[in-house]
Amino acid sequence: MRALVADDAQQRIKEFIVERGLGPGDPLPTEAELRERFGVSRNSLREALKSLQATHVVEIRRGFGTYVGSMSLEPLIDGLAFRTVVGHRRGEDSLLELLQLREALEAGLMSSLAGRLDEDSLAALDGLVRRMHDEVAAHGAIDAATDRAFHLALYGPLANRLLSELLDAFWSAFHQSRTQDVGQPPENKDGSELARMHGRIVAAVRAGDAEAAEAAVHEHFDDIRGRLSHRDPQAGLRP
Numbered sequence: 001m002r003a004l005v006a007d008d009a010q011q012r013i014k015e016f017i018v019e020r021g022l023g024p025g026d027p028l029p030t031e032a033e034l035r036e037r038f039g040v041s042r043n044s045l046r047e048a049l050k051s052l053q054a055t056h057v058v059e060i061r062r063g064f065g066t067y068v069g070s071m072s073l074e075p076l077i078d079g080l081a082f083r084t085v086v087g088h089r090r091g092e093d094s095l096l097e098l099l100q101l102r103e104a105l106e107a108g109l110m111s112s113l114a115g116r117l118d119e120d121s122l123a124a125l126d127g128l129v130r131r132m133h134d135e136v137a138a139h140g141a142i143d144a145a146t147d148r149a150f151h152l153a154l155y156g157p158l159a160n161r162l163l164s165e166l167l168d169a170f171w172s173a174f175h176q177s178r179t180q181d182v183g184q185p186p187e188n189k190d191g192s193e194l195a196r197m198h199g200r201i202v203a204a205v206r207a208g209d210a211e212a213a214e215a216a217v218h219e220h221f222d223d224i225r226g227r228l229s230h231r232d233p234q235a236g237l238r239p
């Protein structure tokens with residue numbers, strides 16, 4: 001019964017946020033005010049707030065109060081990564097399925113990007129490709145942070161915050177899965193070629209050639225897929 005009351009309180013708190021037009025960082029009423037408003041016990045309200053905090057809908061700041069949370073996609077990332085790892089352990093191709101989802105979204109966006117990025121955006125991408133080559137020269141691999149930054153910079157100009165966050169969530173879930181003991185790709189892949197693949201995506205986008213840009217994206221994902229297919233299923237996968 002208490003769980004049902006807490007669930008109802010969660011829904012009413014979310015409705016309150018929407019009705020008042022509140023956003024991340026805005027303060028919510030005190031616990032006493034919320035209990036009076038919704039007619040629930042202290043325990044039920046606190047259970048509701050803790051559940052909402054877990055999904056980033058609210059943020060509880062001890063000694064300061066309760067605020068609207070960041071509403072980030074981190075819970076989605078954790079859920080996707082965990083599901084992928086569990087699926088892998090059950091013999092499913094869950095990591096490849098997550099990769100396929102990323103590929104479909106990213107390749108499908110090339111027609112919206114080709115020939116439409118301004119010089120500042122293209123210069124930022126060029127700089128990230130150069131950094132990739134520098135990292136390969138220094139330690140033989142592209143840093144995960146640089147790869148993530150490249151994808152954020154590539155799709156950022158679409159000016160669709162939700163799309164950017166979702167693409168980043170899929171990237172993060174894939175990377176998190178790979179670092180949680182889901183297989184090890186071979187180490188003999190030329191890191192410089194991986195950097196050049198990213199460079200070919202930028203070149204096609206700059207030239208306004210959507211078909212070539214999409215082909216370059218598929219080439220990049222084919223490479224990742226190929227390395228994953230040769231992994232040792234029992235070995236851990238390093239970033």
